[in-house]
Amino acid sequence: MNAALCGIFLKCQYSGVKNFPPGKTALKQTMNETSPIIKIEHFHKAFSLNGEKITVLDDINLEIEQGDIFGIIGESGAGKSTLVRCMNYLEKPTSGRIIVDGQDLSRLTEGQLREARRGICMIFQQFNLLMQRTAEKNILFPLEIAGVGKQEAKARAKELLELVGLSDKADNYPSQLSGGQKQRVAIARALAVNPKVILCDEATSALDPATTRSILALLKDINRRLGITIVVVTHEMSVIEEICQHVAIIDKSKIVEVGKVQEIFAHPKTAAAQRLVYPDAKMRERFIGKRCCRIVFDGSSSYAPTVASMILECKAPVNIMFADMKDIDGVAFGELVLQLPEDKALASKVVGYFRTHNLFVEEWGDDAE
Amino acid sequence: MMLNSSTGIMIAKGLLETLYMTVSSTSAAYLIGLPLGIILVVTAEGGILPRPALNKILNIVVNLTRSVPFLILLIAVLPITRFITGTTIGSTATIVPLIIAAAPFVARLVESSIKEVDKGIIEAGLSMGATPFEIITKVMIPEAKPSLIVGGAIATTTILGYSAMAGIVGGGGLGDIAIRYGYYRYQNDIMIATVVLLIVVVQVFQDIGMKISLKQDKRR
Numbered sequence: 001m002n003a004a005l006c007g008i009f010l011k012c013q014y015s016g017v018k019n020f021p022p023g024k025t026a027l028k029q030t031m032n033e034t035s036p037i038i039k040i041e042h043f044h045k046a047f048s049l050n051g052e053k054i055t056v057l058d059d060i061n062l063e064i065e066q067g068d069i070f071g072i073i074g075e076s077g078a079g080k081s082t083l084v085r086c087m088n089y090l091e092k093p094t095s096g097r098i099i100v101d102g103q104d105l106s107r108l109t110e111g112q113l114r115e116a117r118r119g120i121c122m123i124f125q126q127f128n129l130l131m132q133r134t135a136e137k138n139i140l141f142p143l144e145i146a147g148v149g150k151q152e153a154k155a156r157a158k159e160l161l162e163l164v165g166l167s168d169k170a171d172n173y174p175s176q177l178s179g180g181q182k183q184r185v186a187i188a189r190a191l192a193v194n195p196k197v198i199l200c201d202e203a204t205s206a207l208d209p210a211t212t213r214s215i216l217a218l219l220k221d222i223n224r225r226l227g228i229t230i231v232v233v234t235h236e237m238s239v240i241e242e243i244c245q246h247v248a249i250i251d252k253s254k255i256v257e258v259g260k261v262q263e264i265f266a267h268p269k270t271a272a273a274q275r276l277v278y279p280d281a282k283m284r285e286r287f288i289g290k291r292c293c294r295i296v297f298d299g300s301s302s303y304a305p306t307v308a309s310m311i312l313e314c315k316a317p318v319n320i321m322f323a324d325m326k327d328i329d330g331v332a333f334g335e336l337v338l339q340l341p342e343d344k345a346l347a348s349k350v351v352g353y354f355r356t357h358n359l360f361v362e363e364w365g366d367d368a369e
Numbered sequence: 370m371m372l373n374s375s376t377g378i379m380i381a382k383g384l385l386e387t388l389y390m391t392v393s394s395t396s397a398a399y400l401i402g403l404p405l406g407i408i409l410v411v412t413a414e415g416g417i418l419p420r421p422a423l424n425k426i427l428n429i430v431v432n433l434t435r436s437v438p439f440l441i442l443l444i445a446v447l448p449i450t451r452f453i454t455g456t457t458i459g460s461t462a463t464i465v466p467l468i469i470a471a472a473p474f475v476a477r478l479v480e481s482s483i484k485e486v487d488k489g490i491i492e493a494g495l496s497m498g499a500t501p502f503e504i505i506t507k508v509m510i511p512e513a514k515p516s517l518i519v520g521g522a523i524a525t526t527t528i529l530g531y532s533a534m535a536g537i538v539g540g541g542g543l544g545d546i547a548i549r550y551g552y553y554r555y556q557n558d559i560m561i562a563t564v565v566l567l568i569v570v571v572q573v574f575q576d577i578g579m580k581i582s583l584k585q586d587k588r589r
Binding site: 088090114115116117118120121122124126128129130131132133141142144145146173174175189193 | 487489490492493494495496497498499500503507508511512514515585587588589
């Protein structure tokens with residue numbers, strides 16, 4: 001895949017495909033650019049159902065930097081799909097402003113909005129490919145709409161098929177492709193008109209875990225090489241872990257927490273965030289008052305065998321009650337619940353050991369309070 | 370009169386008239402019904418160009434025309450037929466009421482075919498900045514093509530059936546022959562011959578429609 005990508009980029013730089021951002025320039029832009037590419041201000045969305053007003057999203061404020069992979073996570077029905085659909089105005093906000101690439105979408109005419117939408121592409125859970133068109137013709141579709149010449153469009157479609165690794169499937173209809181292949185076609189189609197932003201609405205939710213990983217890897221590659229901002233809406237924390245740099249957590253129509261993925265993973269502040277990061281969090285209540293302590297791994301000591309070293313050094317027999325570790329970008333995140341030895345001195349030695357190794361330790365012993 | 374060469378010629382002529390009426394009025398009905406059906410879909414609430422008032426009026430008009438039985442419509446529009454064709458007898462005259470009856474029927478068939486198109490695909494088109502016209506021509510119609518073709522076969526065979534009714538007012542075609550010889554003169558052989566021919570024609574139209582539709586359908 002990477003080799004294929006490199007090939008494409010070299011080709012693009014020399015074949016004079018219009019506006020195609022070659023990797024380097026895009027990366028530079030990302031670093032210099034400080035103003036957010038997507039800015040949402042006091043966004044409010046309500047539906048009216050049988051005369052009853054239902055608030056879907058309430059006072060949402062969000063800034064997404066150019067070149068970021070930004071995750072939006074929440075339980076189903078939290079309003080995250082509505083939020084992402086407002087970013088290209090498929091849904092119109094009840095009030096508030098949505099500014100994408102410096103343009104306030106609410107101030108655009110229908111024609112200007114269509115023009116703007118070409119810079120904000122979307123991929124969907126159900127792929128939404130044109131079923132009566134081949135893979136290649138699906139990619140040609142946005143180019144036809146953008147009025148790109150036939151020859152140029154065909155060349156572009158060929159490059160994009162290569163980029164997503166489906167050169168041999170150009171003449172296949174979507175019904176002849178697997179879910180992962182369909183999503184690759186959808187990604188190629190989204191990339192056709194050189195968008196600045198790709199919105200992914202549960203793009204991997206209909207795929208199996210292995211395919212999900214390969215699609216996420218492709219998106220990550222696209223982000224890195226083309227500098228395209230990607231907004232990922234999902235209900236799966238694993239997707240956020242895998243590719244996102246920043247994340248916003250939506251709960252009950254509001255954004256309850258937003259920040260770097262690593263920080264939120266290490267120290268989820270709100271209940272909603274804790275629920276998403278540690279779905280088994282309720283188990284912890286069981287450990288309170290049973291000489292247990294919780295150790296948080298936030299990436300600082302990833303590959304060191306910390307627990308084993310502690311046992312060797314303190315000569316303390318500990319009991320692992322619960323563990324939930326995740327590997328994010330090669331570093332370990334998660335929490336570990338240990339039952340400490342009955343000997344108080346030994347127990348505090350254990351806690352001390354972890355603290356000196358820069359780990360956050362929370363004691364739940366019966367005399368802790 | 371037994372089945373002989375002159376009745377053979379008469380039946381052959383009737384068959385040609387029937388085909389002429391069916392094909393020309395179906396084509397004309399589609400010229401009106403296809404755009405009408407599409408307008409019904411796109412102007413509906415939640416459509417890509419919502420125009421509730423227009424949608425309501427069109428729906429009423431379509432329902433009104435659809436609810437008049439063809440036989441009555443055939444007679445009711447005689448003045449219009451005379452105005453347009455200069456006569457009320459013969460195949461060409463029958464085409465006028467056929468179109469009036471078939472166009473709203475075709476519109477409903479088209480409407481249901483277009484409605485079948487996955488909303489997500491239309492949304493994808495919109496998200497790429499397609500105009501409503503592009504959504505109609507590049508998404509709705511191509512995606513609904515197999516279903517539209519099946520609808521076409523249904524419309525053709527239904528109109529064929531209508532055209533046989535035109536025999537009552539001397540409209541020509543196989544239906545006319547069946548009524549005049551088979552019904553009024555109790556000539557069962559001619560009745561059977563025309564009915565068999567009508568069945569064969571319906572089968573052929575239906576078969577052709579299904580085959581083309583199946584070939585065009587890339588969803589399976």
